Amino acid sequence: MEILKTKAAMRAWSAEQNAAIGFVPTMGYLHEGHLSLVERARAENRKTVVSIFVNPAQFNDPKDFEKYPSDLEHDKALLEKSGIDALFLPAREEVYPSGVPKLRLSYDASMARLCGKFRPGHFEGMLLIVHNLLMWVNPTRAYFGLKDYQQFVLVKSMARDLEFPLEVIGCPLLRDADGLAMSSRNVRLSPKGRAEALAISRALKKTQADFPRLKNNLAELKAAFATELKPLSIEYAEICDADDLSEATGRAEPTKQYIAAVAATVDGVRLIDNIFLN
Amino acid sequence: MEILKTKAAMRAWSAEQNAAIGFVPTMGYLHEGHLSLVERARAENRKTVVSIFVNPAQFNDPKDFEKYPSDLEHDKALLEKSGIDALFLPAREEVYPSGVPKLRLSYDASMARLCGKFRPGHFEGMLLIVHNLLMWVNPTRAYFGLKDYQQFVLVKSMARDLEFPLEVIGCPLLRDADGLAMSSRNVRLSPKGRAEALAISRALKKTQADFPRLKNNLAELKAAFATELKPLSIEYAEICDADDLSEATGRAEPTKQYIAAVAATVDGVRLIDNIFLN
Numbered sequence: 001m002e003i004l005k006t007k008a009a010m011r012a013w014s015a016e017q018n019a020a021i022g023f024v025p026t027m028g029y030l031h032e033g034h035l036s037l038v039e040r041a042r043a044e045n046r047k048t049v050v051s052i053f054v055n056p057a058q059f060n061d062p063k064d065f066e067k068y069p070s071d072l073e074h075d076k077a078l079l080e081k082s083g084i085d086a087l088f089l090p091a092r093e094e095v096y097p098s099g100v101p102k103l104r105l106s107y108d109a110s111m112a113r114l115c116g117k118f119r120p121g122h123f124e125g126m127l128l129i130v131h132n133l134l135m136w137v138n139p140t141r142a143y144f145g146l147k148d149y150q151q152f153v154l155v156k157s158m159a160r161d162l163e164f165p166l167e168v169i170g171c172p173l174l175r176d177a178d179g180l181a182m183s184s185r186n187v188r189l190s191p192k193g194r195a196e197a198l199a200i201s202r203a204l205k206k207t208q209a210d211f212p213r214l215k216n217n218l219a220e221l222k223a224a225f226a227t228e229l230k231p232l233s234i235e236y237a238e239i240c241d242a243d244d245l246s247e248a249t250g251r252a253e254p255t256k257q258y259i260a261a262v263a264a265t266v267d268g269v270r271l272i273d274n275i276f277l278n
Numbered sequence: 279m280e281i282l283k284t285k286a287a288m289r290a291w292s293a294e295q296n297a298a299i300g301f302v303p304t305m306g307y308l309h310e311g312h313l314s315l316v317e318r319a320r321a322e323n324r325k326t327v328v329s330i331f332v333n334p335a336q337f338n339d340p341k342d343f344e345k346y347p348s349d350l351e352h353d354k355a356l357l358e359k360s361g362i363d364a365l366f367l368p369a370r371e372e373v374y375p376s377g378v379p380k381l382r383l384s385y386d387a388s389m390a391r392l393c394g395k396f397r398p399g400h401f402e403g404m405l406l407i408v409h410n411l412l413m414w415v416n417p418t419r420a421y422f423g424l425k426d427y428q429q430f431v432l433v434k435s436m437a438r439d440l441e442f443p444l445e446v447i448g449c450p451l452l453r454d455a456d457g458l459a460m461s462s463r464n465v466r467l468s469p470k471g472r473a474e475a476l477a478i479s480r481a482l483k484k485t486q487a488d489f490p491r492l493k494n495n496l497a498e499l500k501a502a503f504a505t506e507l508k509p510l511s512i513e514y515a516e517i518c519d520a521d522d523l524s525e526a527t528g529r530a531e532p533t534k535q536y537i538a539a540v541a542a543t544v545d546g547v548r549l550i551d552n553i554f555l556n
Binding site for chain 2: 011101103104105107128132135136158160162163164
């Protein structure tokens with residue numbers, strides 16, 4: 001596994017490969033969710049690149065940025081074992097030599113919803129770093145976890161609208177045995193907080209189970225979903241069109257896919273989760 | 279001269295060259311200003327590509343879009359004679375197969391000034407098409423006329439901030455013998471309108487001549503500039519820092535470059551012009 005620390009080295013490595021490159025961008029503190037993306041990238045491409053960069057520009061809350069967990073040596077060992085070809089590990093000054101650019105990439109309407117509503121600037125910062133990672137790595141395929149479902153939809157739209165010649169692939173969310181969606185932030189939960197947080201995945205599974213019965217009344221499905229989540233401090237709990245993330249009310253259309261999505265804060269840790277309903 | 283009509287053909291042509299590519303994006307109805315960019319691109323690169331695409335997404339005024347002059351056969355003849363290697367000539371449906379994307383590229387502060395203030399959405403639409411032209415053409419150097427000075431500053435910033443591996447080069451504004459800045463829109467001026475429009479370049483030249491005397495009082499310089507332009511219908515007439523386009527008042531700093539920029543409407547035709555003051 002080569003470790004590349006500059007944009008120039010990353011670009012040069014990519015240009016030399018003459019092979020399909022799979023790319024998994026991460027913020028480190030890797031868990032099985034990340035590794036499932038790496039596995040898929042390796043299966044579908046001749047070469048695989050992972051990046052680790054905790055992007056300050058996408059943290060609307062500076063405290064969340066400061067507390068974001070990190071264990072680079074452990075990450076490196078996991079990636080070495082996973083058999084990837086290159087790790088892109090740029091320093092902050094390499095990525096933003098003159099500070100975070102003032103250029104804003106925005107889908108105004110879809111960013112005003114779900115996480116975007118509660119994390120001003122988050123998705124703009126995310127799109128900027130993903131755009132630039134794609135410029136440096138120049139992959140054939142890029143892999144994103146579906147846990148960050150709104151992120152996946154926005155990245156897929158950006159890659160299409162800004163004419164990146166690559167495929168954006170969404171990979172299933174993974175859960176721990178107790179049902180909690182895997183996240184680097186879970187390490188910040190106390191045992192009590194973790195037990196409380198299980199209400200999230202329980203509510204999602206119940207909503208998925210309720211869907212066939214309530215698919216002609218999605219407003220009622222949403223209300224039932226909210227009731228399940230009542231003990232928690234909820235930012236949003238919504239039933240959405242999985243394509244464009246618009247709110248789904250009334251009757252479900254048979255040709256469309258729907259998703260239930262939730263953000264909640266437990267122990268001061270912001271957790272997100274979602275489930276496909278059909 | 280090869281004529282390429284699809285994104286795929288453009289990308290493939292570019293990938294085959296293995297040579298420095300100079301790129302001149304245009305909206306057609308070419309004049310000597312455009313041809314001076316082509317000449318420079320040819321001098322500095324082994325291969326030269328020109329694009330012609332009248333981008334509906336950057337016309338805030340639909341009437342201006344409808345009236346934008348066009349003479350493709352004449353343009354082709356000029357380009358053939360100029361010795362370029364490829365003309366990229368995509369149809370609207372090729373560029374925007376699903377309509378204009380909702381993604382907005384914005385420098386909020388600098389786009390709120392000068393032309394951006396009077397043409398809502400113009401620069402966002404311009405940055406989007408330039409971004410995508412750069413993706414398809416993948417040039418080594420891209421050439422822009424300094425007549426559209428705000429456009430040049432924004433494109434240069436975007437290319438840097440979005441990590442395009444290329445150089446953005448600004449080429450001097452050209453004037454007709456009577457002083458009027460060359461523009462494809464000039465053809466829409468009546469003889470009387472054209473005579474009136476000459477006040478613009480006269481005012482710019484006088485402001486440049488006044489600069490040494492008034493450089494310690496740029497507010498007064500601006501007032502004198504406005505007085506010269508009084509007979510015209512002016513959108514803005516400003517003295518700016520040439521780097522970031524911020525308004526310059528007070529004393530000029532010796533290390534900085536300054537520009538006078540103006541937009542006026544004559545005969546219902548919107549004209550812009552500018553001059554470096556030092």
